[in-house]
Amino acid sequence: MTDLLREAQRRAEAYRSEISERRVAPTPENVARLEHLAQPLPDAPTDPVEVLRLLDDYGSPATVASTGGRYFGFVTGGSLPAALAATWLASAWDQNCAFRIMSPVASRLEEIASDWLRDLFGLSPQAGVGFGTGATMANFAGLAAARHALLARAGWNVEDQGLFGAPEIRVIVGEEVHISLLKALTLVGFGKARVTQIPADSQGRMRAEKLPPLDDRTMVCIQAGNVNTGAFDPAAEVCARAQEAGAWVHVDGAFGVWAAVAPARAHLAAGVAAADSIATDCHKWLNVPYDCGLIFVKDGTHLRNAMTFNAAYLEATPEREPSHFTPEASRRARGVEVWAVLRSLGRKGLVEMVERNCRQAARFAEGLRSAGFSILNEVVLNQVLVSFGTPEQTRRIIEEIQRDGTCWCGGTEWQGRIAMRISVSSWATTDEDVERSLGAMVRIARGVLSGR
Numbered sequence: 001m002t003d004l005l006r007e008a009q010r011r012a013e014a015y016r017s018e019i020s021e022r023r024v025a026p027t028p029e030n031v032a033r034l035e036h037l038a039q040p041l042p043d044a045p046t047d048p049v050e051v052l053r054l055l056d057d058y059g060s061p062a063t064v065a066s067t068g069g070r071y072f073g074f075v076t077g078g079s080l081p082a083a084l085a086a087t088w089l090a091s092a093w094d095q096n097c098a099f100r101i102m103s104p105v106a107s108r109l110e111e112i113a114s115d116w117l118r119d120l121f122g123l124s125p126q127a128g129v130g131f132g133t134g135a136t137m138a139n140f141a142g143l144a145a146a147r148h149a150l151l152a153r154a155g156w157n158v159e160d161q162g163l164f165g166a167p168e169i170r171v172i173v174g175e176e177v178h179i180s181l182l183k184a185l186t187l188v189g190f191g192k193a194r195v196t197q198i199p200a201d202s203q204g205r206m207r208a209e210k211l212p213p214l215d216d217r218t219m220v221c222i223q224a225g226n227v228n229t230g231a232f233d234p235a236a237e238v239c240a241r242a243q244e245a246g247a248w249v250h251v252d253g254a255f256g257v258w259a260a261v262a263p264a265r266a267h268l269a270a271g272v273a274a275a276d277s278i279a280t281d282c283h284k285w286l287n288v289p290y291d292c293g294l295i296f297v298k299d300g301t302h303l304r305n306a307m308t309f310n311a312a313y314l315e316a317t318p319e320r321e322p323s324h325f326t327p328e329a330s331r332r333a334r335g336v337e338v339w340a341v342l343r344s345l346g347r348k349g350l351v352e353m354v355e356r357n358c359r360q361a362a363r364f365a366e367g368l369r370s371a372g373f374s375i376l377n378e379v380v381l382n383q384v385l386v387s388f389g390t391p392e393q394t395r396r397i398i399e400e401i402q403r404d405g406t407c408w409c410g411g412t413e414w415q416g417r418i419a420m421r422i423s424v425s426s427w428a429t430t431d432e433d434v435e436r437s438l439g440a441m442v443r444i445a446r447g448v449l450s451g452r
């Protein structure tokens with residue numbers, strides 16, 4: 001075991017120390033070499049040291065260097081040193097975080113991290129917190145809590161009776177709703193097509209003045225952080241109206257909610273804390289390894305009632321059982337890395353990370369604008385949308401930037417225009433990474449536009 005783990009450490013160290021110099025997307029040749037791993041399942045066992053060698057020799061070169069500082073695709077965090085190290089230890093522990101009795105440490109770390117997070121986001125101690133795989137499942141859990149609460153109020157036990165014959169619940173979403181929220185709506189049985197869509201403004205923010213009259217059989221889904229623009233739906237206004245009417249407000253805050261911790265950005269997330277449920281990711285802006293997302297439900301009993309389960313071999317305890325707050329039963333101890341990162345960064349370090357990424361996004365926008373390209377969004381957070389010219393030109397330039405390998409950005413369509421999307425979400429991104437990436441973007445764009 002000792003030699004094997006040393007070998008794993010050596011290879012992991014080499015990977016992480018080389019990441020800042022390697023190209024971001026793997027070469028097609030390195031992707032093709034993955035077929036070396038596709039031999040028929042061997043009959044005889046293989047030495048784990050050899051298994052590790054195969055993984056590193058063929059696997060590592062085919063990774064996307066998203067944990068380095070120059071990956072700006074989708075909304076992707078890296079993994080902080082404290083998180084990576086904590087993951088190693090937690091993997092050695094191999095704890096099942098379903099019940100306290102299975103892992104006192106995993107359960108307790110979730111609770112401590114939950115306390116810290118409630119404090120950071122200004123949530124009350126009554127808020128229930130579940131640790132799941134990501135924002136999609138966090139949205140799912142939040143919607144399930146909403147379904148429970150709204151239907152219980154209407155005298156219907158949805159956990160027992162299901163949705164057939166249940167009183168109708170109206171679901172309202174913004175025009176710019178994230179696809180994962182629509183998926184979550186399908187999973188909880190609300191359907192993604194029977195929603196009422198509210199128009200959005202030029203930044204993708206829900207226009208709250210277009211909301212229909214709300215009531216206590218309505219759920220309003222808003223977002224904190226649009227995946228394209230980084231813009232926020234007007235949470236304060238929506239929550240005030242919903243509360244008056246007894247409607248439920250769910251916030252998809254996969255990355256944007258973290259703005260709330262940074263004094264200079266907190267205004268964007270104003271009102272989010274008043275929502276009934278809030279979903280977020282930790283593997284994005286908190287920079288813990290995959291996979292980790294959180295659901296907060298203001299009145300934690302709704303989440304617990306939606307997620308709880310019991311069996312004769314499970315003794316009821318008065319304490320918090322982790323699996324009573326998530327869809328999963330057995331799962332890995334995600335609270336370990338969340339605790340480790342928060343403990344390692346402290347409040348100041350967390351604020352600094354969020355602020356730095358926002359500042360870097362602003363620098364991208366400024367650099368691209370001064371090179372003559374159009375920035376399509378108000379850069380309020382960590383997201384930048386840039387058009388390099390015609391749709392064809394922009395698409396070509398995105399392809400060339402991806403092929404070049406200095407950095408990686410994806411494409412998108414924003415209100416009818418093709419754009420490249422830059423998302424700055426990694427602790428590992430240095431100002432030098434930004435300048436180097438900006439240099440590559442401008443060089444490549446000019447090359448394509450001049451027909452070189």
Ligand SMILES: *Cc1c(COP(=O)(O)O)cnc(C)c1O
Nearest residue numbers: 134135136178180227252254281
């Ligand atoms: C990334 C994202 C999601 C989905 O999160 P996963 O962690 O991939 O499940 C949902 N909503 C928004 C706004 C996102 O940015």
